[in-house]
Amino acid sequence: MSEPVVYVVGHKHPDTDSICSAIGYARLRQLQGLAGVKAARAGNLNRQTEFVLNRLVVTVPTLLTDVSPRVRDLVHSPAVTISGDTPLAMVLEQLYKLDLRMLPVTDEEQRPQGLMMLKRAAEGFLLPADEGSNRRVLTSLAALQECLQATALYAVDEQELEDLELYVGAMAFESFAERLAHCDPRRLLVVTGDRQEIQAHAVNLGVRALVITGGGTIAPELLATARQRQVTVLSTSFDTATAAWRARLSTPVHCLMERNCPTVGLLDCREDLRLKLLYGGCPGVLVLDSAGRVTAVATKSDLLVETPLKLILVDHNELSQAVPGADRVEILEVIDHHRLGNFHTERPILFINQPLGSTCSLVASLYRQAGLQPEQTCAGLLLAGLLSDTVLLKSPTTTDIDRELAVWLGELAQLDPQSFGQQMFAAGSVLSAYDSMEELILSDFKEYRAGERLFGVGQVEVVGFEEFYGVKQQLAKELAHLRRSRGMAAVGLLVTDIVRETSLLLVDGEADLPYLIGYPELETGLYELQGVLSRKKQLVPHLLKVLQG
Known part of the structure; x- marks a missing residue:
């Protein structure tokens, strides 16, 4: 900040x-x-x-x-980011530890990929669902191993993202075998403790992965069969209930994150951030630096920060x-x-x-x-x-x-x-010193409102009007251009001779202006203002009166 x-x-x-x-x-x-x-x-x-x-x-x-106010004035906490391959369980731990509701998901160069929100995780795992949905585990075996803090006794194709069905071997063997009878073995993820009969059945079926809980192991001859059947075998110290729960939380966050997350730059206006927070459909906006890297996550509370x-x-x-x-x-x-x-x-x-x-x-x-x-x-x-x-x-x-x-x-x-x-x-007082007629007019230019009419007057001091007459036509063209581009009723330049203590007013205005202005007109658009030196006290009050009238 x-x-x-x-x-x-x-x-x-x-x-x-x-x-x-x-x-x-x-x-x-x-x-x-x-x-x-x-x-x-x-x-x-x-x-x-x-x-x-x-x-x-x-x-x-x-x-x-x-x-x-810029976004950089409002956000000051550096973003804690996660990769898209991070298991959901680790993300939840981070959210709890840091007391956050969301974390940005980035690539290796900190460029945004999405936003992982606590609300999205809760909707996916806590809302009521049918039994099939509750069994579904979208994960890779590498993410599963990380989430279970497990040792791989044998693993194959562990980086591939797979859609698995979770079964817990905690019931009688016959009932468990009956449940698996109608399943596709290559989609099965079996979690069980030191129950050799269930372990053997899972390996012989050729399930995709077998997780042994409580720090248990597997018989050497059964592990050899697992190798032959291409069954990944993991051993974790977690108990069966915890392992089953964490298995469901092993889904990589790139499967759950909000991909269409709005972004703003550090130099973007606060108003841009406000609109995206209110109407962007996301509770957070990713803040990016000039290289497009995530530096922070802005939320509605950041709008309350005093600039x-x-x-x-x-x-x-x-x-x-x-x-x-x-x-x-x-x-x-x-x-x-x-x-x-x-x-x-x-x-x-x-x-x-x-x-x-x-x-x-x-x-x-x-x-x-x-x-x-x-x-x-x-x-x-x-x-x-x-x-x-x-x-x-x-x-x-x-x-x-x-x-x-x-x-x-x-x-x-x-x-x-x-x-x-x-x-x-x-x-x-040297008019020719200005780079352009626009610069000359705007060097001391003020805008005013008379009722529904908007007008502007610049002022420049000179010693003698000779130089002014040399550039008068150019000034008149620029005044007309400024009036059109700014949508004004009139735009003028007050040229004040500080020695003679008098002024000339060159003005481009609406058709009725010559009849309203009340000063002697020397030629079209040029008026003589004898004794007028002050724009503020003499000219502007007069223009306000005639233009409002």
């Missing part, structure tokens, strides 16, 4: 605030004694964030692509923006500055939501509340996230608290906020 870990992670299309707040808050919770806490990211870094981490010499957080991975969400509170699988693990905390989404948890959690300009501002204020100061590098990260989300403190989302925190963090980081911020935006 994996070691417990708590990941502090932002949204799927992380911006600088998302990455830096995750690192900063993870460090705060480490200082406060939370075990196993680590910073993570749910997507690729944009150019601006790359600049910040390189400038401050900070390791890129771990990438989480899917946090859905070792937990999350703290920063800079978002909507599961649609969270790392895939977030809805299947425990979320311990949410630290955010956005509107509240449709968020539900099974138990109370720490949820801090404050209308500040950035999540990094909120994290910095939590340091203060705890009586702590972030180290120099951490202060630089928090300053970077604050300046990025507030667009150098010019965004209408900026509060007096943000401005005061920027000064405080700048002093701790030994950085000039204005100069550092300009360097950040210069590094992140």
Whole structure:
């Protein structure tokens, strides 16, 4: 089982605030004694964030692509396996000794052949049946010898699987001989003690095997006859009753095992395991490693195991923006500055939501509340996230608290906020630096729901719109492709000039969008948003209103 870990992670299309707040808050919770806490990211870094981490010499957080609980997180006991030739008696002993209900059957390379269940053994040997069924022993003489812990006085073709009839020579000789008179001798398995008359009759009949109980033996001349008649003779220390019972339990498990047993891989999702346990028709599921070898048997009780991975969400509170699988693990905390989404948890959690300009501002204020100061590098990260989300403190989302925190963090980081911020935006404003138009749009992209309509908006900061106009047509085609592939009402890109403090919105939407959007249309699909810097506070509330209306 994996070691417990708590990941502090932002949204799927992380911006600088998302990455830096995750690192900063993870460090705060480490200082406060939370075990196993680590910073993570749910997507690729944009150019601006790359600049910040390189400038401050900070390791890129771990990438989480899917946090859905895996089978490896649930099962931890290594499987005890058996071969298909193992007699049922030995399997029952193993099940009792280990307090198990089933054992996987494997080949020599630990690859699955089936599953032997206690229930199946009970049904085969304890349920009422006719006399013929109770006498039937499906076994090989090698398995019979192993099960009886017997010595072979003479054996022939002992590896062959045979369908035998069991008779116990414990009655009067005449009655016993009469019972055998109508049987096929080559299918007879006779179990008897030190009763020479019955032994001789069995050998002379040419039965398939004679088992002598109580540690008894056979006369040399009778053994010679057995050799001539090809009668296997075994001697066991068990008494006759025990030997007869164990003979019936000498059937190799490959004759009784469940062959159509479902399997899962260690890296398969918990949900895959749950469905196979509920609807696979088998009480256990074989867990296989990457080489297809059995490593464990999973049962319904494994679904109750608490998964070792937990999350703290920063800079978002909507599961649609969270790392895939977030809805299947425990979320311990949410630290955010956005509107509240449709968020539900099974138990109370720490949820801090404050209308500040950035999540990094909120994290910095939590340091203060705890009586702590972030180290120099951490202060630089928090300053970077604050300046990025507030667009150098010019965004209408900026509060007096943000401005005061920027000064405080700048002093701790030994950085000039204005100069550092300009360097950040210069590094992140080159549109041609992106490998594709899709990467550019999705570098800082968020999805929203307005009633029944789903829409998404990306944002990129530039210094001047000249470069944007050079790639506008390519961007428009990619926006149309994204809208179709994601089934959205509208997909847009907010291009913000941080020097002029204004934005352009390039959007592909449904036919009624131009009549609803309410901004001056410069050309088809391109709108001028004078004074709009904040997607969160200025653009998204407007779009939510017009698209819902």
